Amino acid sequence: MNTLVTAALITALAGCADHPAATIQPDHRRAEGSVQLGDLNNPKTAAEVGAPFDPCALTWADFPAAVRPVDGKPHSPIAQTLLPNSPFSVNCLYDNSTDQRSVFAVSVVWSRSKLDADPGKHRGSTARSWNNRRGLIKPFTDRKHGKACLGLVTLSTGVAGASVRNSRFRDTHPCTVVDALLNAITAKTS
Numbered sequence: 001m002n003t004l005v006t007a008a009l010i011t012a013l014a015g016c017a018d019h020p021a022a023t024i025q026p027d028h029r030r031a032e033g034s035v036q037l038g039d040l041n042n043p044k045t046a047a048e049v050g051a052p053f054d055p056c057a058l059t060w061a062d063f064p065a066a067v068r069p070v071d072g073k074p075h076s077p078i079a080q081t082l083l084p085n086s087p088f089s090v091n092c093l094y095d096n097s098t099d100q101r102s103v104f105a106v107s108v109v110w111s112r113s114k115l116d117a118d119p120g121k122h123r124g125s126t127a128r129s130w131n132n133r134r135g136l137i138k139p140f141t142d143r144k145h146g147k148a149c150l151g152l153v154t155l156s157t158g159v160a161g162a163s164v165r166n167s168r169f170r171d172t173h174p175c176t177v178v179d180a181l182l183n184a185i186t187a188k189t190s
Contacts, residue, residue, distance in 0.1 A: 043079040046090050046110065052157050052189045055079075055092035055108035062184040066172045067104055069096050080107070087114035089158070097168060104168040108161070108181060115159035117152035125150075130179075131186035135159075139175050149174035151182045160185050 046054035056077040060068045069075040080091040094106040109115075117135040119127040125138035128151070135153030142148045142165060152161045162181045164174035 043081045044090060045079070049089040049110075050112065050157070051090055051110040052155050053110065053160065053185055055090050055110055055160075058092075058094070058108060058181065058184060060094075062181060063094075063106075064172060064176055064180050067096060067166070067169050067177060077108075087111055088161075089114075102168040103165050105165045106177065106181070107163045108185075109163075110155075110158055110160050112158040115152055115161060117154045117159050117161075122152075128153075128179075128182075130182045133186045135182065137175055137178060139173070147174050149178045151175070151178035153182050153186055155186070155189050160189075 046056070056079050058077070060075065075094070075096055078093045078095070080093055082088055082091060088109040088111050091107055091109045094108065096104040116122075119125040119136035122136055122138055124140065125136040128135055128137045130153055133153045133155060135151060138150045140148050140150065146167045148163070148165050150161065150163045152159055160182065162178045162185075164177045166172065166174045166177070
C-alpha cells in the first residue's frame with residue numbers, strides 16, 4: 001500500500017502536517033499491474049461502500065494540464081487498501097512522480113462519517129465552496145516534499161477529499177490541483 005499521501009492526509013486532518021508519518025515514501029520499484037502480498041484482499045469499491053462518486057474514476061483530464069503525465073505511460077489510479085481504523089471509506093492514489101525526490105502524488109478519498117469539511121475544525125484552513133458545496137482548503141508544508149495541500153468538501157452523502165504532495169511541478173501550487181479536483185468531483189455528484 002502506498003502510504004505517502006494517505007499519511008499526509010491523515011496528519012493534515014489532525015492539524016500536524018510535520019508528523020513523521022507524513023514522510024513515508026512510495027515504493028516506485030513496484031511495476032504497474034504487479035501483484036504484491038495483500039493485493040488479493042482487494043480494497044472495497046465506491047459502489048460497495050455507497051459512495052456518491054468513485055475516487056478512482058477521475059481522469060488526468062480533471063487535473064490541471066501542467067501536472068498531467070506526458071511520458072506515454074498509463075499512470076492508472078490505484079485503489080488503496082485501507083487500515084481498519086482509517087477515516088476513509090475509499091481512497092485512490094494518482095501518481096505522476098519520477099522518483100522519490102520528484103514527487104507528484106494525489107490521494108482522492110470519500111468518507112461516509114469520519115471526515116469533517118468544517119473549516120472551523122481545521123486550524124489553518126480556509127472556507128471554500130465548489131459548485132455550491134461547502135468545504136475547506138488547507139495548504140501545508142511537508143518537511144520532505146515541500147508544498148502540499150488538503151481539500152475537503154461536503155457532498156449529499158459524506159465528505160470527499162483530495163490531498164496533494166508536489167515537489168515535481170514547482171510552478172503549480174498543490175492547492176490549484178485540489179481546487180480542480182474538488183470542482184470536478186462536485187460537478188459529477190449531487
